[in-house]
Amino acid sequence: MRLDKFLKVSRLIKRRTVAKEISDQGRILINGNAGKASSTVQPGDELQIRFGQKIVTVKIEDLKETTKKEDAASMYTLISENRVNEEE
Secondary structure (H helix, E strand, O other): OEHHHHHHHOOOOOOHHHHHHHHHOOOEEEOOEEOOOOOEOOOOOEEEEEEOOEEEEEEEOOOOOOOOHHHHHHHEEEEEEEEOOOOO
């Protein structure tokens, strides 16, 4: 599944266009490598997403074409959520 579609379906990011922009800015790492919107993700992959002042790390558990809001969180496991220190 494409990275931008996974982010939208899993509701980590609400809109696919926003997911594409963030991916293309280099703010998402897939298993430590820069990911683009068209990058393929699969179960077991680890994503590191930079949202402004924080970095969220998740592990992909399942891929679904569509999902209900209540079931979206089952597509990934939250590993960590850290604030970024801008002074570095």
